[in-house]
């Protein structure tokens with residue numbers, strides 16, 4: 001087979017990747033080269049079965065969509081079958097298009113599908129190749145997810161924070177391979193990202209009173225409440241110890257405040273087994289690509305510090321505190337810290 005060396009090269013570069021999203025780019029690119037489809041799609045459904053992520057590759061152009069993903073009825077019906085059977089589903093849509101849907105994987109909070117549109121029926125070799133590539137992807141997804149997750153809570157760990165910031169700010173993953181990507185995030189230009197640093201109040205007391213095992217359980221339950229509360233496309237990290245970082249995307253500051261405040265109130269209202277009531281304080285700041293990453297974390301930390309020293313169990317916005325003269329601004333200058 002003349003394609004074999006090329007395919008092996010592709011596999012080597014695919015498996016050198018250490019980021020799930022880049023892995024997906026590479027998977028589509030490899031498939032495009034070998035199967036020559038009209039279109040390739042990776043579609044992710046959230047735990048409610050709603051589309052939450054779509055990566056498409058059409059004529060050498062990638063597009064990522066997070067909002068307003070509309071799936072044609074014919075595909076939705078086929079996906080239902082694939083969800084049940086976990087087997088590829090194939091149908092002729094019209095005289096020029098054949099649709100094949102592959103089940104890639106089912107993770108904790110999402111189910112992932114590959115959708116290929118081809119002008120020809122896939123050959124046995126094409127199907128074999130696709131299955132093999134999906135197998136490689138699955139194994140790598142497991143390894144990468146493991147490395148990117150915090151052991152106790154399953155949330156993203158601090159190591160992945162830089163990658164996420166790069167994705168948000170530069171709207172594309174860092175890659176040695178200059179791919180053309182368009183990220184269709186939201187049609188509204190006012191949309192912004194807010195970073196909240198959440199820290200459990202008096203957590204030491206919980207450990208001291210009930211023991212570390214109960215402390216760990218609180219952390220675990222807290223992260224589950226967090227996952228249930230925020231959206232699939234929000235970013236949740238366990239930054240260390242009893243400190244969490246939450247990045248959300250909303251249309252304005254008021255909506256950001258509401259989201260964080262609702263979460264704080266939900267924790268306050270929750271009865272933790274044995275321990276009872278647990279509260280959190282959250283320091284929030286607006287994210288802006290012109291501000292250094294270290295400055296953003298420092299601002300959230302300052303707002304959190306203020307919340308802690310003014311009664312705890314509250315959400316404080318850095319920008320509000322600053323405007324009201326309650327805290328001072330410090331900036332990191334280039335040279336003092338690493339740039340992006």
Ligand code: GH3
Pocket residue numbers: 199200201202203204205207211212213214215216219240241242308312
């Ligand atoms: P504050 O309201 O000011 O945040 O008070 P605090 O007691 O939460 O803060 P402090 O930083 O003094 O203590 C944090 C405690 O969190 C200390 C440590 O024992 C505990 N901790 C950190 N990581 C873990 C963990 O993984 N498991 C458990 N059980 N405890 C942890």
Ligand code: MG
Pocket residue numbers: 199200201202203204242
């Ligand atoms: Mg604490």
Ligand code: MG
Pocket residue numbers: 199200241242243
């Ligand atoms: Mg702490």
